[in-house]
Amino acid sequence: xxxxxxxxxxxxxxxxxxxxxxxxxxxxxxxxxxxxxxxxxxxxxxxxxxxxxxxxxxxxxxxxxxxxxxxxxxxxxxxxxxxxxxxxxxxxxxxxxxxxxxxxxxxxxxxxxxxxxxxxxxxxxxxxxxxxxxxxxxxxxxxxxxxxxxxxxxxxxxxxxxxxxxxxxxxxxxxxxxxxxxxxxxxxxxxxxxxxxxxxxxxxxxxxxxxxxxxxxxxxxxxxxxxxxxxxxxxxxxxxxxxxxxxxxxxxxxxxxxxxxxxxxxxxxxxxxxxxxx
Amino acid sequence: xxxxxxxxxxxxxxxxxxxxxxxxxxxxxxxxxxxxxxxxxxxxxxxxxxxxxxxxxxxxxxxxxxxxxxxxxxxxxxxxxxxxxxxxxxxxxxxxxxxxxxxxxxxxxxxxxxxxxxxxxxxxxxxxxxxxxxxxxxxxxxxxxxxxxxxxxxxxxxxxxxxxxxxxxxxxxxxxxxxxxxxxxxxxxxxxxxxxxxxxxxxxxxxxxxxxxxxxxxxxxxxxxxxxxxxxxxxxxxxxxxxxxxxxxxxxxxxxxxxxxxxxxxxxxxxxxxxxxxxxxxxxxxxxxxxxxxxxxxxxxxxxxx
Numbered sequence: 001x002x003x004x005x006x007x008x009x010x011x012x013x014x015x016x017x018x019x020x021x022x023x024x025x026x027x028x029x030x031x032x033x034x035x036x037x038x039x040x041x042x043x044x045x046x047x048x049x050x051x052x053x054x055x056x057x058x059x060x061x062x063x064x065x066x067x068x069x070x071x072x073x074x075x076x077x078x079x080x081x082x083x084x085x086x087x088x089x090x091x092x093x094x095x096x097x098x099x100x101x102x103x104x105x106x107x108x109x110x111x112x113x114x115x116x117x118x119x120x121x122x123x124x125x126x127x128x129x130x131x132x133x134x135x136x137x138x139x140x141x142x143x144x145x146x147x148x149x150x151x152x153x154x155x156x157x158x159x160x161x162x163x164x165x166x167x168x169x170x171x172x173x174x175x176x177x178x179x180x181x182x183x184x185x186x187x188x189x190x191x192x193x194x195x196x197x198x199x200x201x202x203x204x205x206x207x208x209x210x211x212x213x214x215x216x217x218x219x220x221x222x223x224x225x226x227x228x229x230x231x232x233x234x235x236x237x238x239x240x241x242x243x244x245x246x247x248x249x250x251x252x253x254x255x256x257x258x259x260x261x262x263x264x265x266x267x268x269x270x271x272x273x274x275x276x277x278x
Numbered sequence: 279x280x281x282x283x284x285x286x287x288x289x290x291x292x293x294x295x296x297x298x299x300x301x302x303x304x305x306x307x308x309x310x311x312x313x314x315x316x317x318x319x320x321x322x323x324x325x326x327x328x329x330x331x332x333x334x335x336x337x338x339x340x341x342x343x344x345x346x347x348x349x350x351x352x353x354x355x356x357x358x359x360x361x362x363x364x365x366x367x368x369x370x371x372x373x374x375x376x377x378x379x380x381x382x383x384x385x386x387x388x389x390x391x392x393x394x395x396x397x398x399x400x401x402x403x404x405x406x407x408x409x410x411x412x413x414x415x416x417x418x419x420x421x422x423x424x425x426x427x428x429x430x431x432x433x434x435x436x437x438x439x440x441x442x443x444x445x446x447x448x449x450x451x452x453x454x455x456x457x458x459x460x461x462x463x464x465x466x467x468x469x470x471x472x473x474x475x476x477x478x479x480x481x482x483x484x485x486x487x488x489x490x491x492x493x494x495x496x497x498x499x500x501x502x503x504x505x506x507x508x509x510x511x512x513x514x515x516x517x518x519x520x521x522x523x524x525x526x527x528x529x530x531x532x533x534x535x536x537x538x539x540x541x542x543x544x545x546x547x548x549x550x551x552x553x554x555x556x557x558x559x560x561x562x563x564x565x566x567x568x569x570x571x572x573x574x575x576x577x578x579x580x581x582x583x584x
Contacts, residue, residue: 044422094309103299116317122558127320209406227408272468
C-alpha cells in the first residue's frame with residue numbers, strides 16, 4: 001500500500017517537472033505569438049502582458065508591406081525545393097551506382113566522396129563564394145541551390161539503405177529482361193521511400209533554415225531568403241516594429257513546423273539513424 | 279563448338295561488364311562533378327587564398343606565404359575569438375548534454391502523453407536559428423524582456439543580457455541549450471532504448487536502486503551514444519554563427535565574437551579574403567585535432583557490449 005502511495009507522489013513530481021520543462025520550451029513560441037498580436041505600445045510595458053489588449057490582427061496583414069516578405073518566401077521556397085529535388089536526384093543516382101553496380105575504382109570513389117564529410121563548412125565558404133561569383137551565380141537561384149547539393153551524409157545514408165534491399169529482387173528483374181536503370185526506377189526507388197523521405201525532409205529543413213550561405217550570396221534585397229530578410233528587417237527597425245517582426249517570424253515558422261508535425265516519425269527516425277539535423 | 283559457346287558467353291559477360299561500368303560512372307557523374315567543383319576544388323583553393331593578401335576582387339593579389347597565419351597568431355582579436363569560442367563550447371556542450379540526457383531518461387518510461395512531451399521538447403530545434411534568435415532577442419531585453427520579468431519575480435539578478443560584456447555570452451549559451459536539448463534528447467532516447475532489459479533486471483536482482491541502475495547500467499551502456507553526441511556537439515558549437523549575428527553581432531565590445539563570426543567579418547565585411555581563409559584553416563585544424571583527441575580518449579573509455 002505504502003509503495004504505491006510513494007510511487008504515485010514521485011510520478012506526480014515527475015509530471016510536474018516534465019510540464020515545467022515543457023513550458024520553458026514552448027514559452028518563447030507563445031511569446032512570439034502574443035507579441036505578434038499586440039499594438040506597438042504594448043510591447044514594452046512592465047509587467048509584460050501575456051494577452052494582448054486589444055488583439056491586433058492587422059499586424060498579419062501589415063507586415064507584408066514592411067519589407068518584401070512575399071518575395072522572401074518565394075525565394076526560400078525555391079531554394080528549399082531546389083535542394084530537395086537536386087539532392088534526391090544526385091544522391092539517388094550516385095548511391096545506386098555505389099551500392100549496386102560493379103566497376104573498377106568504385107570503392108575508391110566512394111571513399112573519396114565520403115571524405116568530404118570531415119570538412120567543416122567554414123573552410124569552403126570563402127572559395128565557394130568566389131567560385132559562385134566567377135560563375136556569375138551571385139544573386140541567382142542556382143547560386144543558392146547548387147552548392148548546397150553536395151551532401152556526403154545523404155549520399156552515404158542512401159547508399160547504406162540501398163544495400164539493404166535484397167539482391168534477389170534485382171536478379172529476378174534481370175531474368176525478366178530489365179536493364180540496370182529500370183531496376184533502379186521500378187524496384188530500388190519504390191522500396192526506398194522511407195529513406196528518400198528522410199533525405200527530402202532534411203534537405204527541406206536545411207534549405208529553409210539556411211542562413212550564412214544566402215547571406216553572402218545575395219546582395220540584392222529581392223533575392224534574399226526569409227532568414228536573411230528577417231535578419232535585415234530586425235536590424236533596420238529596432239524596437240519600432242516588433243509586433244510586425246513577430247508576425248513575420250510566426251509566418252516564417254509555419255512551413256517548417258507543419259512539415260515537422262506531419263512527418264514527425266520520419267524526422268525522429270532520420271535523426272536516430274544518421275544523427276543529422278539537416 | 280564447346281569453346282565457341284564458352285567464348286560467346288565470355289564475350290557477353292565482358293560486354294555486360296563494360297555496360298555496367300559505363301552506367302556506373304554515368305550515374306556517379308553528377309555527384310562527382312558537384313563534389314569536385316563545390317567540395318574538393320574549394321578546399322585547395324582556400325589553401326591557396328590563405329597564402330595571399332587578397333580582397334577577392336583585385337586581379338593580381340600579393341603572395342605572402344604564411345604571413346596570414348603569423349598575423350592570426352599575433353592578432354589579439356583572433357586569440358579572443360578562440361577563447362570565446364572555447365568558453366561557449368564549455369558552456370553549451372555539457373549543458374545541452376545534461377539536459378538532453380535528463381529529458382531522455384525521464385521520457386524513457388511508460389509515461390502517458392510521452393509522445394506529446396517529446397514533440398514539445400523537440401520543437402525548439404525545428405525553428406531555424408534566425409527565427410529563434412529574433413524571439414529570444416525580445417525575451418532577453420534588459421528592461422522589458424520576459425526573462426528579466428521572471429527573474430525579478432524570483433528575486434534574482436536581472437542583467438541587461440545582450441549589452442553587458444559578461445552576460446551576453448551567457449545569454450547565448452542559454453538560448454543554445456534551449457534550442458538543442460531536444461535534438462540530443464532524441465538521440466539519447468534511441469540509445470537508451472537500445473539497452474536490453476536483461477541488464478536492468480540483473481541489477482535489480484542484485485539489489486540496485488534507481489540511481490545505482492543509472493550509474494552502473496545506463497551510463498556505461500550509453501557510452502557510445504554519449505561519445506557520438508559529444509563529438510558532434512563540440513564540432514557544432516565551434517561553428518556557431520546565426521545566433522551571434524542576430525543577438526549581439528559579435529558585441530558588446532566584441533565579447534561574443536567567435537571564430538566563425540570573425541571569419542565572416544574579416545572576409546565579407548572587411549574584404550580580407552586571404553586572412554579569412556587562413557583563419558578558416560586554423561579553425562579546421564583545431565576542430566580536427568580536438569576530434570582526433572576525442573577518438574583517442576574514446577577508445578579507452580567507451581564500453582562496447584560484452
